[in-house]
Structures are given as C-alpha cells and as structure tokens.
Amino acid sequence: MKEDHQIWLELYRMMVKIRRFETLTGELFAAGKIPGFIHLSIGQEASSVGVCSTLRPEDYITTTHRGHGHVIAKGGDVKRMFAELMGRSTGYCKGKGGSMHIADFSLGILGANGVVAGGFPIIVGAGLSIKLRGTDQVAVCFFGDGASNRGPFHEALNMASIWKLPILFVCENNQFASTTSFHYSTSVKSVAQRSIAYGIPGRSVDGNDILEVREAALEAVERARKGEGPTLIENRTYRLRGHFEGDPQRYRTKEEVENFLEKDPIKRFQEFLKNEKILNEEMDRQIWQAIDSELTDAIRFAEKSPYPQPMEALRDLYAEDVDPLFQRSLA
Amino acid sequence: MPEVSFVESLRMTLREEMQKDPLVMLIGEDIGRYGGIFGVTKGLLEEFGPYRVRNTPISESAIIGSALGAAMTGIRTIAEIMYIDFTTCAMDQIVNQVAKIRYMSGGKMKIPLVIRTQCGGGRGNAAQHSQSLEALFFHIPGLKVVMPSTPYDARGLLKASIHDDNPVIFIEHKLLYATKGYVPEEEYIIPLGQAEIKKKGREVTIITFSYMVWKTLRAAQQLEKEGVDVEVVDLRTLYPLDLETILQSVRKTNRALIVHEGCRRNGIGAEIACRIQEEAFDYLDAPVERVAAMDVPIPYSEPLEKAVIPDEEDIIQGVKRVLSRN
Known part of the structure; x- marks a missing residue:
C-alpha cells in the first residue's frame, strides 16, 4: 500500500473516532450522565484531523468550547476525556475543568477555552516562547467564525504578524456564532479576508474536504517552521448539531441542515477512499467497530472511576497547594 | 551601596534575574528603547535583546494573554501594564x-507570571490614570497580590514574585518611584505573605500598604508628639495575607485602623476588618475603623483630588476615632 494511502486511512480513522466520540457524548448527555453543557463538533471533523495530522507531538494547540475533536486529533486519551466529561477524578483535569477546559501538556494541548477567542493571546505567548527557546515548534489556534469578531483576534493577529511568530490561526467557519449567522454578524464574506489587514497570508478552503485542509495546513506549517511567520486558514464547514446539545435551533431550517448532510466530510472521504479502492466495505466495518469498541471501553472506564473527594475543590489553585483561606498546607 | 530609588531597585532586580535565567522574558508597552514610561526597564533591551524584552503594541489583552501562553510553555514572564487602570482592558485574560x-x-501546569503595574493618585492624572484597583485582584482566587512600599521591599518582593510559580499582580504606586532607600547589593528574598511592622507601638494597630505606609508613618510621628503610640503594620503582600501578624498586633493593642488609598466600599479594609472580628473579637476595645478614599472616581483638580485621597490628617483623625471608643 502506498504511503499516502496509509496516511489517508489514518485520517479517515481519526475522523470516524471523533464522530463516534461526539455522538456517544451526545447520548451520554441526553441520558443525564454528563452535567453542564456540551458543544459537539459533528460535521467539522475534517478541520481538526486535517490540521492536527500535520503537527508533531511537541507542537502546541489551543482549542475552543467545541474542542473535543482537536484534542482527539492531537492524540488525546479518550478514557481521560470521557472521565473528565463525567466529572471523575481520573479525568484530564481531575473533574475540575469539564468539556470546555481539557488540556494535556504532554501533547502540547494548551487547553480548550470557555471564552470565545480565549486561545488567541495564549497562542501568541506560545509563539514567543518558541522563538525565545529557538525550537522549530509551531503553534495552532483553532477558533470559530464568531471569535473573529472579538478583540483578542485582532490584537493577536497583529502581534503574530509584527513578530513573525510560528503560528497557524485556523478558523472553523461553521456558519454560526452561537445562534447568530456568520453573514449577519461579520463584516466580510470570508474570515480569511481579515488576514489582509494584518499583513499575513490568508486562505479559505473547503473545510469539509480533508485533503484540501491538510494541504493548506502543510503549507502553513512549513512556512511557520521556516520562520516565515503566521498564516490564517479558514476551513469553511457547517455545524450539523446545535450550538449546544438541547439547542432548539430555531435559527435555521431542517432543509438547510439536510442539505449539508450531503457534504458531510466523513461521508465524502469515505466515498473517495472507496472509489480509489483504498477502502472496502469490510475494512470500513472493521474501522467503525474497532473505534466503537475502544470508546465503549473508555466510557466504562469513566463510569467506574470515582468522583473527586469534595475537599479536592481546594487543591490545584496555587502551585504550592495551600489552603486559599488560611495559608495552611493541604499536603 | 548608597541609597537607591524604587525604580533603580526594580531595575536591578529585573536585570539580575534576567542575567541568571535565560528563560526570563519581559513584555509590555514602551518597555524597549524608551525603557518604560517610569524608566524601570531602561537599558534592558540593549542588554538582553528583543526576544527577551518584547516591546508591544497597545494591546493589553494580548500582552497578558501572551505572557500567560509564554509562562505556560516554560518562560518565566514579567508583563508590564503601564497603568493599573488599563488592566481592565485585559480583565478577561487576568x-x-x-x-x-x-x-x-x-493543577497540570505552573504559571510563573508576574504582572507589574502602577497605581495611585496624587499627580493630577484624573480618573483613568489614578486608580487603586487592588481589591479587584484580591477578590479573585488564583492570583497573588503584592504592593511594596520601599525600595528595599520592592527588590525582595519582586524577586520572590519572579521565582513564584503562580501569577502575581505586582503593584507599584507612582509616587514611590522616586523615593530612595537603603538596598543592599547582595541578593535577598522577601517571601510573599509576610507583613512587616514598620513602627512598633502600643495603643492602636494601623494596617496599611504601598504608598499609604509613608503617610501613616508621618501621621504616627505627629501622633507621637501628641503622646499617642501607634503600631504600623505594612502588609507588603495582600494575598497571601499575613493574618497572623495582624492578629498578633491587634491582640496587643486591642484597637485597629485600616488605611488604604482604594475607595472604601468593598475595599481591602472590609475584608481585613471582618477577619479581625472573626478571629480576635474578644480582644477588641473598639470597632475596627477604616481610612480610605471617598467612593468616587479620582477627580482631576488638585483640591478635589486631595479631598478624595486620604492624607496624614485623615489618618490622625481615624486613630482618634478608634481611641475615643470604649
């Protein structure tokens, strides 16, 4: 099998993993096993996988409230992810963060973020750190179209540009900022256009075509590693689920969503791989089955994991782990 | 070493830490060639280069957020926000x-981040360049808040703040920059969370910090002439709060007055007064009093500004109020 084909199958497998993780998460939420709120990235898998497949383990990413896909694509452990979503002590953040705050430093995941545009300044800092340490790492900031209307977007793009930082700003334009449409809320037709104002290359690609996303990311990563500065990539995609699970979605029609089901990135890549004779029915069935088996195990791990002890709430605030009220050691 | 100014004390500490650790970075507006608007970073760009002294655009949110990103990825970062008033532009980040x-x-990562900023009135800078916002930061779990009053303390506390693996808000009062004092050349650290008794006394405990320490010491001198002996506790660090030193002093004097430049309502004094009554109620001979700024923005015109910000006379009157109660 050609090397490309191996990579393509791995891309496909990873997209399926995210799709199934998100679908199962939606089911667990509906069953009351996950508290709070959940933002699913179903329909946007090509963006996470296409971009993260071009990164090394030591490269950094920041992600968003809709960040499960990025964490998985960067190598995140689904056991610890499910455990975190269920608020267990074995979770990525010991149950202190939840869906919107998953981080894994060993994989360069500097954290999901509950504040829209929260990742922009952090990624600039990662870029500064790379420059100061003199490594060839790159740093990727995933964000939604809505974030491009917030101040930190503009401050960060400007800074990254003047200092030629090794950064990819990856917009997932899923057409909605929460419940408000992109066309209503944004002054330009494409988020990529905004890169012009900051003197950095901007590129808008079909975000549901994984190979196109990957190709754009490869080019931007190479540019960043060579010290030529940041790039903005806009992956045009579509959020197939609501803003949050339980969103009544009165701002769009069923027909609109159904229309985009035809452009589902996984379905498209699946057909492509089958046409190219890289994937057959049996292989496909095995891929989905293996992933479901891994995810079922992960859910079982999470469900069996203990909840944190209540007084754990006082820990992890300061590095020296002191009681925040009385300065007595918690050790 | 001869007496050095507050500014020089900060600068020598920054330089020393940058010389010792190649992964210490400064970031802020006008800190490069200009050397910071109060001159704290003068010469550091020339000595350490632009990767370690990042002179930024006017982008407070990105200054703080990028300082955080750098700190999370192994860089001991010292950010400067020119006026504490502008920290509000970066409040989401902070x-x-x-x-x-x-x-x-x-608890996965350490955040070796110091946010240096400058506060206070007294220079006719009006409402958006004169605030004392320490109570905002004191309110937020996860931050430490440091407010030195002397060149000696500034050096020891800045060193401790830079070495600290937690975010520290390091607030410098603008009227302190030119003040001078003894600063030894050899290294020393003042651990965060240790108040200092700047003047010993028997009758009233005055708890204060930052520039108000000086006004309080001058008031104490005046009071001494009138036969009143006060003790002055300089908190130096607001969080961690050295409650033990406060309580020890109050248990001795049985009377407490809190003096700060931030406005009265929901100020640091409210928290300290409450702690004192929770922990030392039986020792108190009078209600805990506060001397603080009036609950208005800092006005521009000199007589107005003087009226709003507490002075030595206000502190003397405060002490007398505490002494008049039984």
Whole structure:
C-alpha cells in the first residue's frame, strides 16, 4: 500500500473516532450522565484531523468550547476525556475543568477555552516562547467564525504578524456564532479576508474536504517552521448539531441542515477512499467497530472511576497547594 | 551601596534575574528603547535583546494573554501594564485565563507570571490614570497580590514574585518611584505573605500598604508628639495575607485602623476588618475603623483630588476615632 494511502486511512480513522466520540457524548448527555453543557463538533471533523495530522507531538494547540475533536486529533486519551466529561477524578483535569477546559501538556494541548477567542493571546505567548527557546515548534489556534469578531483576534493577529511568530490561526467557519449567522454578524464574506489587514497570508478552503485542509495546513506549517511567520486558514464547514446539545435551533431550517448532510466530510472521504479502492466495505466495518469498541471501553472506564473527594475543590489553585483561606498546607 | 530609588531597585532586580535565567522574558508597552514610561526597564533591551524584552503594541489583552501562553510553555514572564487602570482592558485574560487555567486543568501546569503595574493618585492624572484597583485582584482566587512600599521591599518582593510559580499582580504606586532607600547589593528574598511592622507601638494597630505606609508613618510621628503610640503594620503582600501578624498586633493593642488609598466600599479594609472580628473579637476595645478614599472616581483638580485621597490628617483623625471608643 502506498504511503499516502496509509496516511489517508489514518485520517479517515481519526475522523470516524471523533464522530463516534461526539455522538456517544451526545447520548451520554441526553441520558443525564454528563452535567453542564456540551458543544459537539459533528460535521467539522475534517478541520481538526486535517490540521492536527500535520503537527508533531511537541507542537502546541489551543482549542475552543467545541474542542473535543482537536484534542482527539492531537492524540488525546479518550478514557481521560470521557472521565473528565463525567466529572471523575481520573479525568484530564481531575473533574475540575469539564468539556470546555481539557488540556494535556504532554501533547502540547494548551487547553480548550470557555471564552470565545480565549486561545488567541495564549497562542501568541506560545509563539514567543518558541522563538525565545529557538525550537522549530509551531503553534495552532483553532477558533470559530464568531471569535473573529472579538478583540483578542485582532490584537493577536497583529502581534503574530509584527513578530513573525510560528503560528497557524485556523478558523472553523461553521456558519454560526452561537445562534447568530456568520453573514449577519461579520463584516466580510470570508474570515480569511481579515488576514489582509494584518499583513499575513490568508486562505479559505473547503473545510469539509480533508485533503484540501491538510494541504493548506502543510503549507502553513512549513512556512511557520521556516520562520516565515503566521498564516490564517479558514476551513469553511457547517455545524450539523446545535450550538449546544438541547439547542432548539430555531435559527435555521431542517432543509438547510439536510442539505449539508450531503457534504458531510466523513461521508465524502469515505466515498473517495472507496472509489480509489483504498477502502472496502469490510475494512470500513472493521474501522467503525474497532473505534466503537475502544470508546465503549473508555466510557466504562469513566463510569467506574470515582468522583473527586469534595475537599479536592481546594487543591490545584496555587502551585504550592495551600489552603486559599488560611495559608495552611493541604499536603 | 548608597541609597537607591524604587525604580533603580526594580531595575536591578529585573536585570539580575534576567542575567541568571535565560528563560526570563519581559513584555509590555514602551518597555524597549524608551525603557518604560517610569524608566524601570531602561537599558534592558540593549542588554538582553528583543526576544527577551518584547516591546508591544497597545494591546493589553494580548500582552497578558501572551505572557500567560509564554509562562505556560516554560518562560518565566514579567508583563508590564503601564497603568493599573488599563488592566481592565485585559480583565478577561487576568480573571478568566490567568487566574483559573491551572485550577481548570487540575493543577497540570505552573504559571510563573508576574504582572507589574502602577497605581495611585496624587499627580493630577484624573480618573483613568489614578486608580487603586487592588481589591479587584484580591477578590479573585488564583492570583497573588503584592504592593511594596520601599525600595528595599520592592527588590525582595519582586524577586520572590519572579521565582513564584503562580501569577502575581505586582503593584507599584507612582509616587514611590522616586523615593530612595537603603538596598543592599547582595541578593535577598522577601517571601510573599509576610507583613512587616514598620513602627512598633502600643495603643492602636494601623494596617496599611504601598504608598499609604509613608503617610501613616508621618501621621504616627505627629501622633507621637501628641503622646499617642501607634503600631504600623505594612502588609507588603495582600494575598497571601499575613493574618497572623495582624492578629498578633491587634491582640496587643486591642484597637485597629485600616488605611488604604482604594475607595472604601468593598475595599481591602472590609475584608481585613471582618477577619479581625472573626478571629480576635474578644480582644477588641473598639470597632475596627477604616481610612480610605471617598467612593468616587479620582477627580482631576488638585483640591478635589486631595479631598478624595486620604492624607496624614485623615489618618490622625481615624486613630482618634478608634481611641475615643470604649
């Protein structure tokens, strides 16, 4: 099998993993096993996988409230992810963060973020750190179209540009900022256009075509590693689920969503791989089955994991782990 | 070493830390060639280069957020926000990101980040360049808040703050920059969370910090002439709060007055007064009093500004109020 084909199958497998993780998460939420709120990235898998497949383990990413896909694509452990979503002590953040705050430093995941545009300044800092340490790492900031209307977007793009930082700003334009449409809320037709104002290359690609996303990311990563500065990539995609699970979605029609089901990135890549004779029915069935088996195990791990002890709430605030009220050691 | 100014003390500490650790970075507006608007970073760009002294655009949110990103990825970062008033432009970063990111991640990372900023009135800079906003930061779990009053303390506390693996808000009062004092050349650290008794006394405990320490010491001299002997506790660090030193003093004097430049309502004094009554109620001979700024923005015109910000006379009157109660 050609090397490309191996990579393509791995891309496909990873997209399926995210799709199934998100679908199962939606089911667990509906069953009351996950508290709070959940933002699913179903329909946007090509963006996470296409971009993260071009990164090394030591490269950094920041992600968003809709960040499960990025964490998985960067190598995140689904056991610890499910455990975190269920608020267990074995979770990525010991149950202190939840869906919107998953981080894994060993994989360069500097954290999901509950504040829209929260990742922009952090990624600039990662870029500064790379420059100061003199490594060839790159740093990727995933964000939604809505974030491009917030101040930190503009401050960060400007800074990254003047200092030629090794950064990819990856917009997932899923057409909605929460419940408000992109066309209503944004002054330009494409988020990529905004890169012009900051003197950095901007590129808008079909975000549901994984190979196109990957190709754009490869080019931007190479540019960043060579010290030529940041790039903005806009992956045009579509959020197939609501803003949050339980969103009544009165701002769009069923027909609109159904229309985009035809452009589902996984379905498209699946057909492509089958046409190219890289994937057959049996292989496909095995891929989905293996992933479901891994995810079922992960859910079982999470469900069996203990909840944190209540007084754990006082820990992890300061590095020296002191009681925040009385300065007595918690050790 | 001869007496050095508050500014020089800060600068020598920054330089020393940057010389010792190649992964210490400064970031802020006008800190490069200009050397900071109060001159604290003068010469550091020339000595350490632009990767370690990042002179920024006017982008407070990105200054703080990028300082955080650098700190999370192994760089001991010292950010400067020119006026504490402008920290409000970066409040999302400070409150939602800097203060919480370690906790939200389950304690996975260290945040070796110092945010140096400058506060206070007395220079006719009006309402958006004169505030004392320490109570905002004191309110947020995850931050430490340091407010030195002397060149000696500034050096020891800045060193401790830079070495600290937590975010520290390091607030310098603008009227302190030109003040001079003894600063030894050899290294020393003043651990965060240790108040200092700047004047011993028997009758009233005055708890204060930053520039108000000086006004309080001058008031204490005046009071001494009138036969009143007060003790002056300089908190130096607001969080961690050295409650033990406060309580020890109050148990001795049985009377307490808190003096600060921030406005009275919901100021640091409210918290300290409450702690004193929770922990030392039986020792008190009078209600705990406060001397603080009036609850208005800092006005521009000199007589107005003077009226709003507490002075030596206000402190003397405060002491007399505490002594008049039984």
